[in-house]
Amino acid sequence: MIVEISLAVAAAVLLAYVLVCALRLAIGPTVADRAVAVDTINTLIVAIMILVGAAFDLVVIMDVALVYALLSFVGTLYVARYLEEGLK
Amino acid sequence: MTILMYVFLAIGAVFNGLGAVALHRFPDVYTRLHGATKCTTFGSIFSVLAVVVYGAMRGGPVGMNMVIRAALALVFLLLTNPTGSHALARAAHRAGIKPFKAVVDRLEEVGK
Amino acid sequence: MxxxxxxxxxxxxxxxxxxxxxxxxxxxxxxxxxxxxxxxxxxxxxxxxxxxxxxxxxxxxxxxxxxxxxRGGWRLLNPIRWFVFLVYLLGPFLLAMAKANLDVAYRVITGRINPGIVRFNPGLRTDAGRTMLANSITLTPGTLTVEVDDETGDFYVHWINVRNVDPKPEEVCGAFPNWAKVVAE
Incomplete structure (x- = not known):
């Protein structure tokens, strides 16, 4: 019981860090800064999903986390490409 | 085993927080990428390792499923995170963002 | 004929x-x-x-x-390479990653940086080897790969604490090129 609660608490702490990163997402002076913030948030979200899945006994959420990890990588690559060449 | 899990959770929380703070402490895109990539990768790996330990403790089909998925997520994070940050750094340099107070910039000299 | x-x-x-x-x-x-x-x-x-x-x-x-x-993907199917890769991951790589995080913590607290983008050539030829070295460099102390030249194999690395403007590969990333050669080339 206490183990599951500790996992949920860790997920909540990571969620607070997501808010800190969202601050950089809001104020970041250049587009690249915002892209870095989004990349960081994506990594944190994957970890949060895995922790929540373990805490609430839902293996399905872990599947979502796996797909999210790969799709967020593709998204980062597209943002990088847009930064390089503009919208084409 | 439980203590090992708590240690992993604590390491994950501390280093993820370090990554989030690094986003605000550093002056430009490249140094922010340094902090964000290294710390969140390390921290997330330890958070996920905690889940691996939890699944192994729990046992049974559900626990083993947790172990498998957490281990795969670990591999994906380790592969995709540095690659994504490399793509962002390259794109930022090509978009013309100069490194803050750089001592030397060999890539600028090549003119790519 | x-x-x-x-x-x-x-x-x-x-x-x-x-x-x-x-x-x-x-x-x-x-x-x-x-x-x-x-x-x-x-x-x-x-x-x-x-x-x-x-x-x-x-x-x-x-x-x-x-x-x-x-380009040379078949070589990666060799189990001996997998074993060496595992040893690399659990040994020098994990140690360097822990050191990298403490290094970032030090720089976050003191704010002491001396950045620059340097160039060096580790002499790797295959895509897999270059990818492995670039990712290792990004996750280890004070360095971030910015660009890899496809033809010459030059690495352009953002170094957070430049000690030498024209460094040798060993100064930036230690013995990692040798590990990459053993695993992927």
Whole structure:
């Protein structure tokens, strides 16, 4: 019981860090800064999903986390490409 | 085993927080990428390792499923995170963002 | 003579294509099996998962075999390389990563940086080796790969604490190029 609660608490702490990163997402002076913030948030979200899945006994959420990890990588690559060449 | 899990959770929380703070402490895109990539990768790996330990403790089909998925997520994070940050750094340099107070910039000299 | 040569070249290509599809199929299907373990009675899997996984993996293999085996991908199927890679991951790489995080903590607290982008050439030739070295560099103390030159193999690295404007590979990333050579070349 206490183990599951500790996992949920860790997920909540990571969620607070997501808010800190969202601050950089809001104020970041250049587009690249915002892209870095989004990349960081994506990594944190994957970890949060895995922790929540373990805490609430839902293996399905872990599947979502796996797909999210790969799709967020593709998204980062597209943002990088847009930064390089503009919208084409 | 439980203590090992708590240690992993604590390491994950501390280093993820370090990554989030690094986003605000550093002056430009490249140094922010340094902090964000290294710390969140390390921290997330330890958070996920905690889940691996939890699944192994729990046992049974559900626990083993947790172990498998957490281990795969670990591999994906380790592969995709540095690659994504490399793509962002390259794109930022090509978009013309100069490194803050750089001592030397060999890539600028090549003119790519 | 020429026709015979052409025919043997053709059969060589066909065999190679079948081998590529088979290897990709094996990798994709094993990942699918790992993800759907504990679903039923045949071994650990149910019949539906086995059939569906085989069909999906075959389609994936047909679509993506070109991407995987183009430049020296076959070398990575050697189990000795996997073992060396595992030793590398658990030994020097993990240590360097822990050091990198403490280094970032130090710089976050003191705010002491001296950045710059330096160039060096570790002398790697294959894509897999370069990828491995670039990712290792990004995750280890004070360095971030910005660009890799495809033809010459030059690495452009953002170094957070420049000690030498024209560094040797050992100064930036220690023994990592040698590990990358052993694992991937």
């Amino acid at each position: 020429l026709a015979c040569f052409a025919r043997s070249l053709y059969t060589f290509r066909a065999v190679r294509r079948v081998a590529e599809v088979a290897a990709t199929f094996a990798i994709a299907f094993s990942v699918y099996l790992v993800l759907t373990a504990f679903s039923g009675g045949i071994g650990l899997w149910s019949l539906e998962e086995l059939i569906g996984g085989a069909v999906v993996s075959f389609l994936v293999a047909l679509a993506s075999r070109r991407l995987l085996w183009e």
